[in-house]
Amino acid sequence: MSGLDDIAVNFRLNGEPRSLMAPADRRLIDFMREDLSLVGAKKACSVGRCGACTVLLDGQPANACLLMLWQLEGRDVVSPEGLDENADVAILRAALASENAFQCGYCAPGFVTALIALLRERPDADDAAMRAALEGNICRCTGYHSILRGARAAAEALRVARAATAGEPA
């Protein structure tokens, strides 16, 4: 598959510095799933059209199947595994779980990643903003409304949590 020579690349993956020599065009999704056995991000189209492999690239959602290793120099990548310690993500995941937002769940990590990127940037995101932020994620099971309900609940829970934190004495 690889047409390009190995290059040295340095980036952060889930907070850990990575230095490697690898084919420049090796895709991030294959690097994670095949080389590192990090399988939280899913591979479902390989052409950037389903969002199942969404990761955070410097905090923004990006398709790991479109990203090649040469593009990662100096960048910060967070896969679903790297979101485990994050308090906001825990609130988001809990809200989605409470709503039974997903069924087969294969698309779920990608949706979570797209949603956390949105809710960090726009805690006040309304339905239209949520729909816009999820246009790149395909779910075949649910019809999306359960995901939207979960996302609304999550946004509200995050607002409550932030208000509580802000209200605490420093």
Next chain:
Amino acid sequence: MTAAVCTGLRRPRTAQEALVMAAEPDARYVAGGTALQLEWARGEPMPTRLIDLGGLPGMRGVSKDGAMLRIGALTPLADLLRHAGVRESLPLLAAAVRTTAGPAVRTLATIGGNVSGGTGCLIPALLALDAQARVVSEAGRSTMPLASFLGRAPREQALLEALLVPITQPGARWTWRKIGLRAAFTPGVISVAGLLSFHDGRVVAARLAVGSGVVVPTRLPETEAMMAGARADAIDWAALHRLLVGTIDAPADVFRSARYRKISAANAFVHGLGGELAGGVQAVMRQHSLTDVRPPAGEIRLARDMAGDRWHVRPDGPPKIAGRLEYLTDRREPGMLVARIKRAGVPHARIVSIDTAAAEALPGVAAVVTHNDIPGLNAFGIVMQDQPALCFDKVRHVGDPVAAVAAIDAETAARALDLIEVVYEPLPLVDEPAAALAPGAPLVHATGNLRTDLGLTRGDVDAGFRAAAHVVEDVYVTPRQMHGFMETEGGYAKVEQDGTLFVAVGGQHGGRDRMQLARILARPEETIRVVTSPTGGAFGGKDELSVQPALALLALKTGKPVRIHLDRAESVVVGQKRNPMTIRMRTGCDADGRLVAQEVEVLADAGAYASLGPGVLETALEHACGPYLVDNVRTRGRLAYTNNGVCGAFRGFGANQMTFAVECQMDRLAAACGLDAFAIRARNMRRPGMKGYLGQTVSGSERLDEMLAAAMADPLWGEPRGLSADGSECLGTGFALAYQGNGLGTLPADLAGGALRLAPDGAIEALYGLDEMGQGLLTSIRGAVAQALGCAREDVRPVTGDTGAAPDSGSTTASRGTYVAWRVAELTAGPLAEALCAAAGESLGRDPASLLVVAGGIAERGSNSGDVLISFADLARALPPDELPFAATSFEFPKSDVFTGNARLIFAFGAVVARVAVSRITGQVRVLDLNQHTAAGPMLDLAAYLGQIEGGGIQALGFTLTEDAPMQDGRHLTSNLDTYLMPGIADVPEAMASFALEDLDPGDPHGPRGTGELGLAAVSPAIANAVADATGHWPAVAPFDPEWMLDRLGEAP
């Protein structure tokens, strides 16, 4: 990395360096790189040199430059959307960016990349904005009109550094519309961008441009000239429309015609720039007799906030959401090999020879298998074994498997595939079912191309039609819908230490997969363990074997664990699809609307192998009259082999295709005889207790009257219909009844079973050979067992989809899983409770009759406190492992009493009300509201039930509006999710509401009905009937053709 032979990445520091590098042979600039994977997937060659522009200074960001915004070429699209200055100063561009790609792609994709490729969706917007290109070339820096940059000679080295875009002045009128194949994140059919500037009430400048996809981006100078100088309030929109249609240059592709592109673009310009659309809207809103209607007593809205203590979090939800749940394709083990399968690549050919020597010799290849490695029957198929595990004499479709490779990694396996040499002798192609049945057609199978020919004649159909006052006839065409499960086919296999072959591949009936594998491998079933759960979606598409035979052969040959996970592109080619059907339906009624004759003729494409196609056709015909009574019926269905991929089971299983036709016919007849859509159904509906369509006894608890009442009382009828506020859409509301059989029917064996036991750790294990595919099996089993046994849901641990751990329950298909889950619990809970109480009695020294099962363990019967006397865990610890309570059962899924045809006993009922908006600009249909009423007995789990109804509804919406996998010359024209368009979030209704009516007749023995297919059953005709309410025209071809719609609307002069 030596310079002489280096192929690879270049990282220029300056634009001049980049230009020098670009002059090297086979070099290419790359910025965000988002187009590359798609291009390579299409087979375009990889350049040997990629020039990464990311390091060039000064090419990122937006700044104000006089009356212009300067946008660096490397600015990601996401940054443009975030930029307040862009939104305020260039609203047209912001609107265009908003419709380009999806959010995660926009993080990477740059404006320069979009423009430099020459086909980007942003180009028409930038042309209309009169953008200038800031370019670096050997001659230095220069600024030129964007069109000049795009039109430069191919050999001319030029690097786009920035775009200079004049700020849009207040008072200007602009429009942007990207017409696509679905609502968002879609390939462009055509995009229009227009900007009018005014002075003193006159147009002083008009710039119009089109582009996107196959449409070459270009300004429309004739139209601009015509508008220039015109009075703002006296533009001749009709003349403008004619000129646009006459001058827009747009080609056709397999999805849309050239004519459609031109007309929809002209409509978009006229509407977007303030004109009136041409067509006279003839919305014939049908009246409904909606007086004093009430929803059926007991119907409840399904929603978390109304569910109270009936809302349960599914146990597999949290690990899935956290990405922690291991799917079978996620498995990684030390030394695990990776498999790939060699596909035919030609649709019909005789195999002359297969040479695997070079592949076997490739370092890193562990094994290659072909048909020569198959010790048993080289054939499989759920009903008839006409499909080779690995082809030997001929290939019948492009995805047929010919050989398989196991290697140390995917790349090596892929290289090995290329080294396998298969010599074919081409055979004539059969690519249409009608052609397949023509005399002298080439044979796909030696047995003939007519796979199945079914029919029924009852009464005197010809006399019925002669007596009819009204006859409606149409040809309904349904698509080759793809299951589109997000987890494509795959899993792993290995040989255990005791010699057991372990095969873990997502499926829908492990017991049957094991039987089929045993037959292929000539091994006793007991030596094979098959795991089929969890899997990331199935919908019928994982019912048949796919990768299992090749995977098993490779594991056996290498003795090592082997995994496989099909790429989406491969899954599209090899995976089963819904059988495309052409249904000619002719229906007659008398002057009072009573049905007097029904004639149905179906021609279905089987593809290359039968799989469950014959059953699909049979089920379609079983629903040929829906729930309506017709004395005179003639049906015929034929299923033809072709070289068009493979088709088979898909949620709905033929019933939804037929229901689309039947329920549209009912509305059309109602219109013909002046009845409303409810009255004609009420007049013709079967009554509870009557024999079924095939003369069979059917189960009780029929709820058609109630569903009709629910539809009539639905609040959507009170929502606006007619022309939308801006005049661009016609709104309408429609409905359809759902009537869906459950189970496999009378003819196939339909055995079921399961068991409960107290596990050594104190869990109540519920052992089912059913599969968790997303539908909520685990939570449903917990609900069923907790209810039957009296324990808590949390006490129950379902063990599913593993032939080594659970008994055979039959397939997880045909809306039968829920029933099986419930019935097993009903039959085993009593004996298990008895055994638990006996064991607890002994342990506690109490009379077992004084004890009962409660949440967490065993309590005293009638105790006020309900305190647990002994927990399940303590009880388990107190017992020797072989004395742990256990209760098992097996039974046949309930069947009707007619065996001359496949006649189902149990049906579920529903009514779907849809409100739609039909675009007068594009002819596309948006579903605004979707309300689904269902009657499927008591719910085992409310959330899972809701999920089935909502999810099924949207899968049906895709079937109706956007989904098809067309084929030409035996090859798929869609290869991935870029052109196979499942509904995205922008396609789903603004509002959805789901309802359930749970009650059963007294003494009804059948408990909960299945909902797996009910949510999909009648959505298509509800949408079609709503379209007819809005426009007066019923679309009969799904997915609905927007060009046909524009013609009907009179918007395509």
